[in-house]
Amino acid sequence: MAAGPAGPVPPGGDDxxxxxxxxxxxxxxxxxxxxxxxxGRLIRNAAVLAGGAVVVFxxxxxxxxxxxxxYDPFAVGPAHPLASPSRVHWLGTDDLGRxxxxxxLAGAAPGLTIAPAATLLSLLGGTTIGLVAGFHxxxxxxxxxxxxxxxxxxxxxxxxTVVLALVGRSTTNVILAIAVLFxxxxxxxxxxAVLVEREREYVDAARLRGDRSLYIMFFEILPNVTSxxxxxxxxxxGYAVFTAGTLSFLQLGIQPPSPDWGLTxxxxxxxxxxxxxxxxAPALALASLIIGVNLAADGVRRALAE
Amino acid sequence: MARFLLRRxxxxxxxxxxxxxxIFALAEIVPGDVARTILxxxxxxDQAAALRHQLGADRPxxxxxxxxxxxxxxxRWGDSMVLHRPVRPxxxxxxxxxxxxxxxxxxxxxxxxxxxxxxxxxxEDRPVxxxxxxxxxxxxxxxEFVSGVIVLVVFGVQLGWFPIxxxxxxxAGPVERIHDLLLPSIPLMLVLFGYIARMARAGxxxxxxxxxxxxxxxxxxxxxxxxxxxxxxNALLPTITVIGSQVGWLVxxxxxxxxxxxxxxxxxxxYDSAVGHDxxxxxxxALLVAAIFMLSNLTADLLVAMLNPRVxxxx
Numbered sequence: 001m002a003a004g005p006a007g008p009v010p011p012g013g014d015d016x017x018x019x020x021x022x023x024x025x026x027x028x029x030x031x032x033x034x035x036x037x038x039x040g041r042l043i044r045n046a047a048v049l050a051g052g053a054v055v056v057f058x059x060x061x062x063x064x065x066x067x068x069x070x071y072d073p074f075a076v077g078p079a080h081p082l083a084s085p086s087r088v089h090w091l092g093t094d095d096l097g098r099x100x101x102x103x104x105l106a107g108a109a110p111g112l113t114i115a116p117a118a119t120l121l122s123l124l125g126g127t128t129i130g131l132v133a134g135f136h137x138x139x140x141x142x143x144x145x146x147x148x149x150x151x152x153x154x155x156x157x158x159x160x161t162v163v164l165a166l167v168g169r170s171t172t173n174v175i176l177a178i179a180v181l182f183x184x185x186x187x188x189x190x191x192x193a194v195l196v197e198r199e200r201e202y203v204d205a206a207r208l209r210g211d212r213s214l215y216i217m218f219f220e221i222l223p224n225v226t227s228x229x230x231x232x233x234x235x236x237x238g239y240a241v242f243t244a245g246t247l248s249f250l251q252l253g254i255q256p257p258s259p260d261w262g263l264t265x266x267x268x269x270x271x272x273x274x275x276x277x278x279x280x281a282p283a284l285a286l287a288s289l290i291i292g293v294n295l296a297a298d299g300v301r302r303a304l305a306e
Numbered sequence: 307m308a309r310f311l312l313r314r315x316x317x318x319x320x321x322x323x324x325x326x327x328x329i330f331a332l333a334e335i336v337p338g339d340v341a342r343t344i345l346x347x348x349x350x351x352d353q354a355a356a357l358r359h360q361l362g363a364d365r366p367x368x369x370x371x372x373x374x375x376x377x378x379x380x381x382r383w384g385d386s387m388v389l390h391r392p393v394r395p396x397x398x399x400x401x402x403x404x405x406x407x408x409x410x411x412x413x414x415x416x417x418x419x420x421x422x423x424x425x426x427x428x429x430e431d432r433p434v435x436x437x438x439x440x441x442x443x444x445x446x447x448x449x450e451f452v453s454g455v456i457v458l459v460v461f462g463v464q465l466g467w468f469p470i471x472x473x474x475x476x477x478a479g480p481v482e483r484i485h486d487l488l489l490p491s492i493p494l495m496l497v498l499f500g501y502i503a504r505m506a507r508a509g510x511x512x513x514x515x516x517x518x519x520x521x522x523x524x525x526x527x528x529x530x531x532x533x534x535x536x537x538x539x540n541a542l543l544p545t546i547t548v549i550g551s552q553v554g555w556l557v558x559x560x561x562x563x564x565x566x567x568x569x570x571x572x573x574x575x576x577y578d579s580a581v582g583h584d585x586x587x588x589x590x591x592a593l594l595v596a597a598i599f600m601l602s603n604l605t606a607d608l609l610v611a612m613l614n615p616r617v618x619x620x621x
Contacts (some may be wrong), residue, residue, distance in 0.1 A: 037495065038435050041431070043436050043437070044431060044436060044440070047440055052434060063426075082439075099540075146569055155555045155556075155557055155558025155559075155599070156558065156594075157558040157559075157561055157562065158557065158558050158561065158576065158595060161561060161576065161577055161580055162329075162576070162580045162588070162592065163332070164330065165331060165577070165580035165581045165583075166333070166580060166583065183587050239447075242447060242448075242449050245449050245452070246449045246450070246451060246562055247449040249449070249562065249565075249566075250561070250562065250565065250577065257581065260447075262451065265451060265452070265455055266451075266565075269455075272455075272458060272459060272462075272463060272470060273463055273470065276459040276463050276464070279455045279458075280455065280456065280459050283451075283452045283455040283456055284452075284456070286449070287448050287452050287456075288446055288454075290447050290449070290452075291444045291447065291448070293445075293447075294443055294447045295444075297439075298443065
C-alpha cells in the first residue's frame with residue numbers, strides 16, 4: 001500500500017476498505033462484531049445531504065455576494081474598528097472597520113475559484129498522462145510512476161511554499177502549483193483504471209478496426225474510466241480547497257484587501273486577543289466548506305461504488 | 307536485516323542528492339543577485355562585481371554546486387544572507403524546537419487514533435464506526451491554520467489556559483515548555499488523527515474477516531484474546547508505515563502551525579528563508595527536512611520488518 005501522508009496527499013487504495021467493505025462471509029467473528037448497519041447508513045446519508053447543502057450555499061455566496069452582503073466588504077469604516085458582534089454588524093467589524101459578515105460571504109469567491117480551477121487543470125493533465133502511460137506502458141510509464149512516488153512522498157505545502165515564495169506570489173501561480181503537484185496523483189488513478197481497460201475486447205476490436213491509438217485512448221477508453229475519474233476529482237477538490245486555503249494563509253497567493261478566508265486569518269491574527277471574531281468567522285467558514293466538500297465527495301464515491 | 311537496512315540506505319542517499327540538486331537549481335533560477343541583496347540598491351556595478359567575485363558567485367554553476375555541496379557535507383553551511391550569522395547553529399536549534407513540537411503531537415495522537423481506529427474497525431458500519439470515521443474524515447480535511455485558530459481563540463483567548471504565542475522563555479523547565487507547546491500541537495494532531503485512525507480501522511476490518519481469526523473464534527477463544535493476541539499485530543502493520551510517512555507530513559503542517567503561533571521552528575524558518583530569498587538558510591533547511599522525512603520513512607519500514615518476518619526475509 002502506498003502510504004500517502006494526510007492532507008493534500010491522497011489516501012491510497014484504502015478508500016475501498018474505509019467504506020462499504022463487502023459483508024463477505026457469514027463467519028462467527030464477523031457476525032459478533034457486526035450490528036445492524038441501517039442506523040449508520042442513515043447518519044451517512046444525512047451527512048452527505050448536509051455537506052451538499054453547505055457547498056451549494058457557499059457557491060451561491062461566491063457567485064452572488066454582491067447581492068447578499070449587507071455591507072460593501074471593501075468599505076472601510078474608521079469610526080468603528082474591531083467592533084464586537086451587534087445587531088448592526090452581526091459578526092462585528094475588523095481592524096479597518098469593515099463588516100466581517102460581508103467579508104466572510106465575499107471571501108468564498110477566491111477559494112472557490114482557485115480550487116476548482118486547479119482541480120480541473122490537474123484532472124486534464126493527469127488524465128492525459130495517465131492515459132498515455134497506462135496505454136503505452138514502457139519508459140513513459142516507468143518515469144511517471146517514479147514521479148508519482150516522489151510527489152506522493154512530499155508534504156505538498158513545502159515545495160509549494162518554496163516555489164511560490166521564490167518564483168512569485170499570485171493567484172495564477174497558486175493554481176498552477178496545486179495543479180502541477182496534484183496531476184501525478186490523478187495520473188496514477190487513471191493509469192490503474194486504463195491498465196484494466198486496455199485488456200478488454202472492445203480495445204482489441206478498435207485496434208483491428210485500424211483506429212489510431214490516440215482515438216482509442218480518448219474516445220474508447222476514456223469514457224470507460226470516467227467513474228474513477230469523477231471520484232478522484234471530488235477527492236482532489238477537497239484537498240485543493242485545503243491547499244489553496246493554506247497557501248493563502250501563508251500569504252503566498254492572493255493579496256490584501258481581498259476578503260479571502262485564509263488571507264483574512266493571517267492578517268487579523270494580530271487582533272486575536274481583542275477581536276477573536278475577525279479570525280474565527282473566516283476560519284469556521286473555511287472549515288464548513290471543506291467538511292461539506294468532503295462529505296459530498298464521500299456521497300459521490302458511495303453512489304458510484306454501488 | 308543488515309542487508310535490508312543497507313539496501314534502503316542505498317536508496318536514501320541518491321534521493322537526498324537529487325533534492326540538493328533541485329534546491330540548488332531552483333535557487334539558481336530565482337531572479338535576484340547575491341551581491342545586490344547584500345549591498346543594497348546604491349552600490350555601483352563595480353562594487354557588486356567585486357563582491358560577486360569575492361563570494362565566488364561569478365563561477366560557472368556546476369563549479370559552484372560542487373563547492374557548495376563539498377562544504378555542506380563537511381559541515382560548513384555558510385552564512386545567512388539576511389541575519390549575517392553562520393547557518394548551522396541556529397538551523398540546528400530550530401530543528402530541535404520543531405522536533406519537540408512534533409514529538410508532543412505524535413506521543414499524544416498515535417495511541418488515541420490507533421485505539422479509536424481499532425474500535426471503529428471492530429464495530430464496522432455501526433453508529434460508533436460511522437461517527438469515528440466521519441469525524442476523522444472531517445478533521446483530517448481541515449487545514450491546520452483553521453483548527454489552530456479555533457483552538458487559539460477557545461483555549462488561548464477565551465479560557466486563557468495557554469499562551470497565544472508559543473515561545474517558552476529560555477530558562478523554562480520541561481513542564482512549562484510542554485504546556486506552552488500543547489496548543490500548537492493540537493492542529494497537528496487533528497490532521498493526523500483521521501488518517502491514522504482510518505488506516506487502523508481498515509486493517510482491523512480486513513483482519514477480522516480473515517480465516518485465521520474465524521478459526522480462533524470457532525475454537526472458543528475469548529474475543530478479547532483473539533483481538534489482542536491475534537488481530538492487532540497484523541492489523542496495525544500498514545498503519546506503522548503510515549505513521550512513518552506522517553512524520554514527514556508533520557513538517558508541512560509545522561510550516562503553518564509555527565507561523566500561526568510564531569514558534570521559532572524549522573517550518574517557520576523554511577518559510578521565512580524562502581520568502582526572504584535567504585538561499586544558504588533555505589538550502590540547509592530544505593535538505594534537513596528531506597533527510598528527516600526519509601529517515602522517518604526508513605524507521606517505519608524497519609519497524610515493519612522487525613514485526614513481520616515475511617518482509618524481513620523476502621529479499
